[in-house]
Amino acid sequence: MDAATPKPRENMGEPLPRIDARLKVTGQAGYPADLPAANITYGALATSDIAKGRVTRLHLDDARAVPGLLDIVTYGDMDKVEKPKFGNSGATSIGPLHDRTIFHDGQIIALAVAETFEAAEEAAQLIRAEYEEEKPTASFDSPGTKTVPAAGKSTILKEDVRAGDFDAAYAAAPVKIDARYSTPTQHHNPIELFSTTALWQGDQLIVHEPSQNVTGWKVELARQLKIDPANVRIVSPFIGGAFGSKGPMTPRTAIVAVAAKRLGRPVRCVTSRMQAFGTQTYRAETRHRIRIGAGKDGRITAFAHEGWEVTSRPDAYVVAGTSATGRMYDYGSVLTHVSLVRADRNTPGYMRSPPETPYVYALENAMDEMAVALGMDPVEFRRINEPKVEPIGKKPFSSRSLIQCYEQAADAFGWAKRDRKVGAMREGDWLIGMGCATAIYPTAAAPCAARVRLTSDGDVRVQCGSHEIGTGVRTVAGQMASERLGVPIGKVNVEMGDNNLPPAPVSGGSISTASVCSAVLKACDAIRAKLYAGATAEGGPLAGSHNEELDFADGKIVAKGGASAKIEDVFKIMQLGAIEEYAEFAPKGATPGALKKLYAGQPEFHGGDQDEDSVKYAFGAEFVEVRINSYTREIRVPRIVGAFAAGRIMNTRTARSQLMGGMIWGIGQALHEATEVDRRYARYVNRDLQDYLVPVNADIQDLQVILVPEIDHAVNPAGVKGLGELGNVGTAAAVASAVYHATGKRIRDLPIRIDQLIA
Amino acid sequence: MRPFIYEQPADISAAVAIASRFTTDDDQPTRANAQFIAGGTNLADYMKLGVAAPNRLLDLNRLEEPALRQIRVSDDGIRFGALVRMGEAADHGEVKRRYPVIADSLRLAASGQIRNMASLAGNVLQRTRCEYFRETSWACNKRVPGSGCAAMEGFNRQHAVLGASDACIATYHGDFAQALIALDAVIRAEGSRGARKIPFARLHRLPRDTPHIETDLAADEIITAIEVPAMPWARRSRYLKIRDRESYAFALASAAVVLDLDGDSVREARIALGGVATVPWRARAAEAALQGKKLDEASASAAAEAAFADAEPRQHNAFKIELGKRTLVRALLETRDMKV
Known part of the structure; x- marks a missing residue:
């Protein structure tokens, strides 16, 4: 065991290597744009140079003259298909070629299709547009924004959460803070570029595209193209990073499908890194005002969290992390309000822990400020405000191991050695700061189907239309089958990423491990039941045993008393070569139509703050050390420790890897990441990885992940909370807290850079 | 393409x-x-x-002249063939020993993969990374003469505070060039009009009202070598680069410093500044301010003030003036304290 393969503690699975690791590191994993397609052609997008106005004329002659050009799809060519819809399966309602109106910078104005990628790109670059230009509104504070309440605009926020009388409690509080925070626009920038390959076989459309939601896309694409969903197949076997960016389908998919239909040949369109900034979604820019009132004893009596979020003109994308921040501590009274600020921007979307990352950043930075105002240790301050029930609906937590997380992380970090005085810790020319923050993410699950086959030779095939976006879900689904059916992981094959497989929900919201494993578990248990019946039948090798006395291990059915039967022999007795079971899992609280909706690409999420009996969240605590040069003020993070409790951990290796990736991203959010907007033109400026900075290896030094044991049977049959999005929540606040400790400067606007510290 | x-x-x-x-x-x-x-x-x-x-x-990678790929060390200094890769020069033992400022400037640039590809001559000729230059949809006088400058009133956090003009504020982002200009390096070039030597300080042109004219080279002229004169005291030299992340980022501010010390006091100083100017930037006023002085925090600060006396901030890059000064102070003190 080394750091990458943590020794399983209670309720944790083995750190098995990823079952597709070898394929990935040897370049054999077939990502969608790598999949072969005979007689392929290449598409390249042309996009707008302005953010608001109308395209009055397109000059296509130069593009048409490029040798090898086959077609240009532009205005008028999409009229026979439906406009895109904004929602869980659709990134925006803007149909870029349905309408000559320009809603945002980088909007698609044409698709050039050619015999080669180079010719397509050249032609796309030669397409020139004439515009009737209007002055665009870039963001907060720009003239022309429209601010509306977010509540009720989206299923994400039905109403603003509140409890008690905030105003009275805040007015009466002897210690209070009132502060404003902000987070910038951020783009996912997965290493795998966005792409669509469309192939028609008669009436059948096959789309190779990296997707977190093949079933949802099938339905939405069929709607747009006005064809039977049964004729649409989305294939996405490997995804090179998604983080939410490949959750909702963008308008490009239908455009490429139309191009392929017109041409009668497959079309592959890989967008450039730059074009992704305007044609995909992104994390909305947010602002926050937080007020906290507390007694001198440190008990919070009043908490208010107001948020403002930039969205596009037509679509109400809502971030709204107030559901989590409003339930985090034992506040007494809670007031929240979320507003949308409409501007001339593309529609934002889900990005790893979409509500929690910005909102918990603001909350936890404020909690640190409050601890300072109280003269209290920030860990102690959180301990004092640890709730017995959540403050909004007064429901218990299904489990909550936050204090254990703080204790274990603080111990590993050496928090006790911190000198609380600001600026007191120093090594040579380097100021040292230490800070901490809470991580929280709602635990949800959705209906999911899976098919599992066990052969008499002990080979297992698991089929589930979920998506391997890099989280390791293919591995843990295989691990679940391996454990339940008593076969080694090497005998398990897992198929995912295709809507011809049993449907799974969108791979978002950290629901996949819980949902997929619960369905696989159910299918495996059905296989077990059949084999038990065969083994315990009259004259069978385990005749007389009851099912509850039996288990599967090492290719055998083992009875409590020690008797056993080889599975292969049970198959022989039963005259079977293989047993295949199709199982549908529905989480507790699912509506009667929930499974039907799964097949229609509309999975219901259950859990989080939605359930009647309890609220369900995973928690963590992160501790960060920063070093800041006393002359030049650059900030480096030599150490970070995170402890997390998330119910059953299926695989300690993939769990650690997810949390580590989240923490690294959190450091990036704290110190590096921001999409810069030229406010005069409402256009993105740093549209590539040269100027859009994320941490590199040298930025990450000593990083420790602690998996805290936790057992929670209330969340779902698999007992899994899911932790894909937990790791990057709170990190930026922990960094801000450490920067304050080192310098005495409270930075409230992310990212924290030299600019703010040197002034 | x-x-x-x-x-x-x-x-x-x-x-x-x-x-x-x-x-x-x-x-x-x-x-x-x-x-x-x-x-x-x-x-x-x-x-x-x-x-x-x-x-x-x-x-140029197939050019047969062996000298193009050689690093030659002699009593006269070092001669770098134009096609020597950044990585080779950064790892060269004599370069590290005699001219730490050169090795540092190369080592702290780009990534390992890029350093293995990029030639030294190409590196000094690298063009600005100004976001508005990089993308053809913006107005840019350097890319399209007379089209305007979108950076001037735009997002100009990484732009120059020294050497800018009304036509262009794009930063020269290279690191190696700062070491070369500090060391009085010389470029050897060959073109249709024959071979010539160009002092490194004359290679790059200030933007003035012609930012599209970037160097002194003719279109048919090839850099064949970069020569650095012998300078025994260059062993006390270093390159300090300050950036948003630890590696693989351009300098927000950098300083190349070479010091000839007589005990505590400065016999001669060579100073160049990166990340803050439109061209490789020799800070002669700062050098003069230090001459004959005891090098301490006060004299280093005075030199830094002199270096940035003419700096002009724009909306988003004003912090670079203070950062540039502190970078130079830190570089001077760290170079003073080097064990040579």
Whole structure:
């Protein structure tokens, strides 16, 4: 065991290597744009140079003259298909070629299709547009924004959460803070570029595209193209990073499908890194005002969290992390309000822990400020405000191991050695700061189907239309089958990423491990039941045993008393070569139509703050050390420790890897990441990885992940909370807290850079 | 990317001959129909982005002259062949020993992969990374003369505070060039008009009202070598680079410092500043301010004030003036404290 393969503690699975690791590191994993397609052609997008106005004329002659050009799809060519819809399966309602109106910078104005990628790109670059230009509104504070309440605009926020009388409690509080925070626009920038390959076989459309939601896309694409969903197949076997960016389908998919239909040949369109900034979604820019009132004893009596979020003109994308921040501590009274600020921007979307990352950043930075105002240790301050029930609906937590997380992380970090005085810790020319923050993410699950086959030779095939976006879900689904059916992981094959497989929900919201494993578990248990019946039948090798006395291990059915039967022999007795079971899992609280909706690409999420009996969240605590040069003020993070409790951990290796990736991203959010907007033109400026900075290896030094044991049977049959999005929540606040400790400067606007510290 | 003709000339004279056939005396090297390529880490990028569009590329990697690939150390100094890769020079024992400032400037630039590809001559000729230059949809006087400058009132956090003009505020982002200008390096070039030497300080041109004219080179001229004069006291030298992340980022501010100390006091100082100016920037006023002085925090600060006396901030880059000063102070004190 080394750091990458943590020794399983209670309720944790083995750190098995990823079952597709070898394929990935040897370049054999077939990502969608790598999949072969005979007689392929290449598409390249042309996009707008302005953010608001109308395209009055397109000059296509130069593009048409490029040798090898086959077609240009532009205005008028999409009229026979439906406009895109904004929602869980659709990134925006803007149909870029349905309408000559320009809603945002980088909007698609044409698709050039050619015999080669180079010719397509050249032609796309030669397409020139004439515009009737209007002055665009870039963001907060720009003239022309429209601010509306977010509540009720989206299923994400039905109403603003509140409890008690905030105003009275805040007015009466002897210690209070009132502060404003902000987070910038951020783009996912997965290493795998966005792409669509469309192939028609008669009436059948096959789309190779990296997707977190093949079933949802099938339905939405069929709607747009006005064809039977049964004729649409989305294939996405490997995804090179998604983080939410490949959750909702963008308008490009239908455009490429139309191009392929017109041409009668497959079309592959890989967008450039730059074009992704305007044609995909992104994390909305947010602002926050937080007020906290507390007694001198440190008990919070009043908490208010107001948020403002930039969205596009037509679509109400809502971030709204107030559901989590409003339930985090034992506040007494809670007031929240979320507003949308409409501007001339593309529609934002889900990005790893979409509500929690910005909102918990603001909350936890404020909690640190409050601890300072109280003269209290920030860990102690959180301990004092640890709730017995959540403050909004007064429901218990299904489990909550936050204090254990703080204790274990603080111990590993050496928090006790911190000198609380600001600026007191120093090594040579380097100021040292230490800070901490809470991580929280709602635990949800959705209906999911899976098919599992066990052969008499002990080979297992698991089929589930979920998506391997890099989280390791293919591995843990295989691990679940391996454990339940008593076969080694090497005998398990897992198929995912295709809507011809049993449907799974969108791979978002950290629901996949819980949902997929619960369905696989159910299918495996059905296989077990059949084999038990065969083994315990009259004259069978385990005749007389009851099912509850039996288990599967090492290719055998083992009875409590020690008797056993080889599975292969049970198959022989039963005259079977293989047993295949199709199982549908529905989480507790699912509506009667929930499974039907799964097949229609509309999975219901259950859990989080939605359930009647309890609220369900995973928690963590992160501790960060920063070093800041006393002359030049650059900030480096030599150490970070995170402890997390998330119910059953299926695989300690993939769990650690997810949390580590989240923490690294959190450091990036704290110190590096921001999409810069030229406010005069409402256009993105740093549209590539040269100027859009994320941490590199040298930025990450000593990083420790602690998996805290936790057992929670209330969340779902698999007992899994899911932790894909937990790791990057709170990190930026922990960094801000450490920067304050080192310098005495409270930075409230992310990212924290030299600019703010040197002034 | 536009289609182009690709040629691999066999030697320097063949390369010059082809280049002079397809260019005129008025052509800028960065705008000519025929352009040279070596490592390609900058030009290929800009060709993909449509910023550069030569229709003929002359690949210098097959040039047969062995000296182009050699680092020669002698009592006269060091001679770097133009095609020596950044990584080779950064790892060269004598370079590290005699001129730490050169080795540092190369080691702290780009990434390992890029350093293994990029040639030294190509590195000093790298073009600005200004976001508004990099993308053809913005107005840019450097890319399209007379079209305006979108950076001037735009997002100009990484732009220059020294050497800017009303036409251009794009930063020269290179690191190696700061070491070379501090050490009084000399460029050797060959073109259709013969071979010549160019003091490094004269290679790059200030933007003034012609930001599209970037260097003193003719379109058919090839850099063949970079010569650094002997300077025994250059062992006390270093390059300090301050950036948003620990590696693989351009300097927000940097300083190349070479010190000749007599006990505590400065016999001679060489100072160049990166990340803050439109061209490789020799800070002669700062050098003069230190001459004969005891080097301490106060004199270093006075030198830094002198270095940035003419700095002009824009909306988002004002912090660079203070950062530039502190970078220089820190570099001076750290160089003073080097054990040589």
